Structure formats: structure tokens, C-alpha cells
Amino acid sequence: MKNFLCLLLVIVMAVSCVEKIIEKPAGLIPQEKMTQLLYDLAILNAAKSTNSAILEVHFDSPTHFLFEQYNVDSVQFVQSDIYYASQPLVYEAIYKEVADRLVREKEKMEEARKIANDSLALKSRQVKDSIQD
Template sequence: MKSFFYTCIALFLISCTSNTIYKKPENLIPKDSMVSLLTDMYIASSAKNHKNKFLKREKNYFFLVYEKYKIDSTRFDISNAYYTSKVDEYTEILKKVKSNIDSLNIFYREQQKIQDSIKKIEKKERIQKGSIPKKLQLK
């Protein structure tokens, strides 16, 4: 009975191994390009909830990302499947993507602060010149 029990445990452990590591495809997207591509893909996926300059919601910006990198969705899917099968490499790629998005977030927040301060200065100058009615002036 003990040998049956040990055999079952051994078969269970052997069957739990992962066989999902894919072979390296011929047209694999390099890691550095994949980082940039995934950064743009995450931005494109979050942009679908915002209206564009024509006040319309675009459903899919991914085709623009594919055009930018001159790839098609099949090549991206194959490369993404390969990198996801190698967890350590994909984790490294995603850390770089997160870093890129965080740095872009900081950059654009700083740009927004600059624009807001410029608008505030311009508004104060218009108030001083008297071009804004007193009802609308800041107190």
C-alpha cells in the first residue's frame, strides 16, 4: 500500500510540471521593443475610455500602435505568448513597462502644473488690465 501511495504522489508531482515554454519564434520582437510596445499598448487600452478631440470615443487604438511599430497583431500575439511562457523575463519586461508609465505620468503631471500656473498668471494679468468684469475677478 505504501508503494502505491508513493507512486501516486510521484505521478502527481511529475504531472504538475509546466510544459508551456514555447520555442523562440523566428520573428520574435526584441525585449527593448517589446517594452516600448507594451507601454504604448497599455496607454492605448486606457485611452479607449476618454473622448478624442472630436468628442467621440474610439473603441480601438491598437491598430495605431501596430502601425507605429510596423507589426501585425499575429506577430505581437506570438511574441507575447513566448515572453509570457518565460515568467522571469516577462516580469522584467513588465517592471520596465511600469517604470515607463510612471515616468510618463510624472512628466505629464509636471507639464500640467506648468500650464496651470501659466493660465493663472495670464488671468491675474487680465484682471490687472481690467479686461475681466469685477464679478468674475478672483478675490
């Protein structure tokens, strides 16, 4: 009897932990689209911190422009973000994908920069060699 009560208590606790805390919002942004949007927001924030004056010349509100591109509004974004945050495994997967994509993009940019620098160094040597001849 004691074992049965312990087992029942464990089952009740497990079921109560599975309860959804936040209901799915009506305009939930799909997970893949949310991942792409968060990636673009990360790029936008990096651009803002690098040189916000250039962004302001081309866009009144870069964030608003980005939301328009994804056909979402700020309320829909916040509600979706809160919903995904209430599901830690899903939220972690979204942000892991964003982080992985940022790392891959950074590696591509560094490789392109290295190739460009190598090309400039080669061209510089060729010019020096032609002047010396």
C-alpha cells in the same frame, strides 16, 4: 551513498526545472521593441477609455495602426507575448519598464499641467490688476 542519492535527486530536479516550456517563435519581437509596443498599447488603451470617438475618427483600427507602425502582426505579437510570459523574469522586466515609463510620463504631464495652471493664474491676476488700475 544516501547523501549521493539525495544530491543526484536534487541535481535531476534542478535540471528538469530549467527545461524550456515554449520554443522561441520564428518571428519573435525583440525585448526592447516588445517593451515599446506594450507601452504604446497601454497609452492607446487609455486613450480608448477616455474618448474612443476621437480615435475612431482618425483611425479605422487604432490597434492595427499601431501594429503597422511596429511592422508586426497580431499573431506575431501574441506568440511573442506567450513566449515572454513563459519566462517570468524577462516578462516581469518588460512590464516593470512599461510601468516605470508610464509613471515618468504621468509625472511629466502633471508637472506641465501645474505649470500651465500657474501661468493661467498669473495671467488672470495680471488682467485683474490692470482692470483695477
